[in-house]
Amino acid sequence: MAAWKGLTTNVLSHEPAIYENSFPVEGGTYENAGHVSSQIKALLKGMKISKEVVRRAALVTYESEINICSYARSGKIVLQVTPEHVTIEAIDEGQGIVDIELAMQEGYSTATDRIREMGFGAGMGLCNIKNFSDFFRITSEIGKGTHLKMVIRIDKDFDGI
Amino acid sequence: MHLEDIVKALNLRVVSGEEGLAAEVLGGYVGDLLSDVMANSKEGDLWITRQTHQNIVAVASLKDHAGIILIQGCNPAADTMDKARKEGVPIMVTDMPGFEAIGKVYNMIATKKGPDPST
Numbered sequence A: 001m002a003a004w005k006g007l008t009t010n011v012l013s014h015e016p017a018i019y020e021n022s023f024p025v026e027g028g029t030y031e032n033a034g035h036v037s038s039q040i041k042a043l044l045k046g047m048k049i050s051k052e053v054v055r056r057a058a059l060v061t062y063e064s065e066i067n068i069c070s071y072a073r074s075g076k077i078v079l080q081v082t083p084e085h086v087t088i089e090a091i092d093e094g095q096g097i098v099d100i101e102l103a104m105q106e107g108y109s110t111a112t113d114r115i116r117e118m119g120f121g122a123g124m125g126l127c128n129i130k131n132f133s134d135f136f137r138i139t140s141e142i143g144k145g146t147h148l149k150m151v152i153r154i155d156k157d158f159d160g161i
Numbered sequence B: 001m002h003l004e005d006i007v008k009a010l011n012l013r014v015v016s017g018e019e020g021l022a023a024e025v026l027g028g029y030v031g032d033l034l035s036d037v038m039a040n041s042k043e044g045d046l047w048i049t050r051q052t053h054q055n056i057v058a059v060a061s062l063k064d065h066a067g068i069i070l071i072q073g074c075n076p077a078a079d080t081m082d083k084a085r086k087e088g089v090p091i092m093v094t095d096m097p098g099f100e101a102i103g104k105v106y107n108m109i110a111t112k113k114g115p116d117p118s119t
Ligand SMILES: Nc1ncnc2c1ncn2[C@@H]1O[C@H](COP(=O)(O)OP(=O)(O)O)[C@@H](O)[C@H]1O
Pocket: A067, A068, A070, A071, A072, A092, A094, A095, A096, A097, A103, A104, A108, A109, A110, A111, A120, A121, A122, A123, A124, A125, A126, A127, A145, A146
């Protein structure tokens, strides 16, 4: 099951990556939540990518990270940067999503009261991810895990690395 | 409007990030739902919330907020303060309830004149 959005040009083609890195995310705790997003934000800023792209990349990474913390045993965020795109993948080992269409609905959440008290679990995470990326794909296998792929196009402010 | 002007006028207790008090406050955002704040707040915003756990520091820092005001005397958790100090995120505490705090901050930012004369 996959939801596709905004598939354009060569987003999925194999242009050579100029930067690629993978960051582990711990599931079941919020202790380090946001850490990978901060790292990725700093990295992209250092590459002189426009503020707008950095902001969107930070947001989609953050929401993905929080979902791994909330719903998965463990996972990782994979960052890939080319002159044209920032690609972020969130891959986890966890319970998976039974009904992706439902999970994508704003306001739908299976978060516990404890999670909600902290201000997570508003059911906006996946919608935010979709809205802030140019390309978004979600696949999930029940009992195995979830895989998100987000692509953000780099605008002409990009100065190269 | 600089953060320190708001801190002085509203008598906010600064618990972290003193080095950021000279920053310019460009606007404000109010919310306790982190996804909402992530999506809708802007760079330079002063974020007003009652969430006190350490994840607010990540949100404020990712969104380049000017700082965080915790209302109703909500004190930040110890690990929140540690993290905020490390990342240089100003956290301020006020005993005012949200309605009052937000109104006063709004007046200051919107009019850029200074404190409400009733304070
Ligand atoms: N990585 C994941 N693994 C398993 N379930 C997930 C994952 N991400 C999201 N979900 C499910 O989708 C729902 C909606 O997610 P999201 O839009 O981020 O909102 P929230 O996290 O606030 O509930 C979650 O409540 C959860 O049931």
